[in-house]
């Protein structure tokens with residue numbers, strides 16, 4: 001049996017050559033374990049010593065630098081690493097019985113696509129926030145976005161960032177809809193403290 005990741009909605013299995021690593025729970029550190037379980041959000045569930053979580057749930061800064069003496073794909077979690085990246089989208093939808101719009105891909109941002117007009121917004125006559133798709137057809141720019149948002153994931157055509165993560169100078173408001181200026185890179189994020197001082201290579 002290949003190892004399976006315990007995270008909700010994660011279908012990643014242990015396979016050679018995928019670059020995904022699997023990690024055991026920090027049973028020797030109860031405080032850290034509590035953090036992990038809080039984020040994993042599985043009800044009525046306790047990890048066992050054989051439970052594994054895959055590296056897709058950790059931001060890149062959670063890993064030790066790869067040591068050339070070891071096998072090339074071996075990754076080791078840093079001492080205080082906590083998994084933060086989970087996909088609870090259909091879980092939330094089911095529990096609320098509501099068709100929710102997808103949310104912004106920025107860590108910690110709860111904004112969803114919205115149609116409401118807000119008089120206090122930056123551009124009162126337009127929706128309070130605009131959403132901006134990832135520049136998937138421009139890999140160097142995409143890399144800048146991912147570095148800026150400190151999240152190593154593969155955006156799909158549905159993935160977006162809300163306009164809260166861009167400065168006024170990044171946004172072109174002259175048109176009916178708010179657009180990003182060419183080459184704009186998001187720079188406004190509200191990172192949790194453990195991410196505030198680290199950067200993604």
Ligand SMILES: [Zn+2]
Pocket residue numbers: 005006007010011012053054055056057
């Ligand atoms: Zn996983």
Ligand SMILES: [Zn+2]
Pocket residue numbers: 104105106109110111161162163164165
């Ligand atoms: Zn956002």
